[in-house]
Amino acid sequence: MNNRTSLFCDTVLAARVERAEAQLITAWNESARGRRGHALGFAIPVAGGVASYAEPDSPINKIAGLGFADLPAAADLEKIEQAYADRGAPIQAEVAGLADPALLELLAGRGYRLASFENVLGRALGGAVEPVVPPGVEVRPCGDDEFDAWLEVVVEATLHPDTQGVPWAEQFPRAILENAERDTLGLVSRYLATLDGVPAGGGSMRITDGVAQLTGAATAPAFRRRGIQSALLAARLADATAAGGDVAVITVQPGSRSQQNAQRRGFDLLYSRAVLTRTS
Template structure:
């Protein structure tokens, strides 16, 4: 076994990762508003982060990236909470454990409660990445002619998540998941995994500021435990390295199969995100 130094995450690196996340949510929100029209959605900058509402039940209806560029003023939160209330939605705020601790005090004072955690994992890049090719499995960039097959397999897999570890707090309807994948079509690189030519899984990646954001991967239930997740991970890491990225990050549920697979491929736990919601 080759010795490896774990990736240490200090506050500047966490701020860089959270900034990339905030930027991704903002451009994703723009894509939703292009599809639905400008009315209804919003993306408000707030203290270095973003308050996003895209459409009902959207996975990007959240406040993200806070705690690294000053504290939001009470008036800012008043405006944000009013905007969500007008759309009948609670405010969900994600706060990194390396963010300004005073932010949690601010949210607690406003009545927010903790509902879940996410783990942010990272891996330093630079060395060559060994690709993984399980028997019968092929991973390749997804072309436009395969986009519909990619959407179908990723959405179907997402509707039947692996049960290991802490489950995601939210479940999303098929229509919302399909919208989300289509809206990000021009924002991420897509990868299709096939098993003997049959679509079996898919993944995506976004590159920003030298960070490879692994923005999702899923394997259809019938093809799980065949190494597809590891193959998708290796393919994206290899491309991120070739693109000059110095770090790759992935967000997972604590104790999940995704976390286990990532740590086997050299990812380290960098920090947690606390997920808090407003009390109606």
């Protein structure tokens, strides 16, 4: 792994990653609206991205994927802002550092303010993936019969995040996290990690346009520092390579344990996203 070439991210690659993100959120939103009723949420295409609202406090209530096509028109933003206001929801816009700089100026002029950052890491695929097999740890695809065990360990871990690095600015109720994970059924591939046969962690992945999105991974607090995160990464990277993906990406908090683990596994920092908020 020490001889691995660092992955350089230009605006073309960033556009692919952000487009995959917008596509995932759109599909995820469609599933959530199917559960709740389509009139209660929305997924509005805008300037190559999407404005999504699923339900109160949902992690996919956000505007994503902007800045790599034309700038959004004022009328489109007004429509989106009104849609959030009608639901009493704040607005969150995520803007990649490689997006058109004029987008930030446009949003700032409309009252959006910087709230936090998140980092997008990437690793080129195509070569052999180094296996990671810590003692007692097994990672396997999660079948429907194991979904409840997967959900319990992932949600419990998410509710007790690691404290290294910059903490997540957002916190979500357990019921909302459970809804969000159920809404991804059929959208992502799931992986269950066990330690000595006991569910200890879980992860997921989606491949779009050659981009393998590592859409989440978590380890229950009692099982941390045992190599489970690295094992989950290795298993998904191997499957993404076998499926023909050419790049894997993961979103992390700056300076977090997740970022440290990913960089040890050959990931590079591609760019940061600025998270902007506006009260609707």
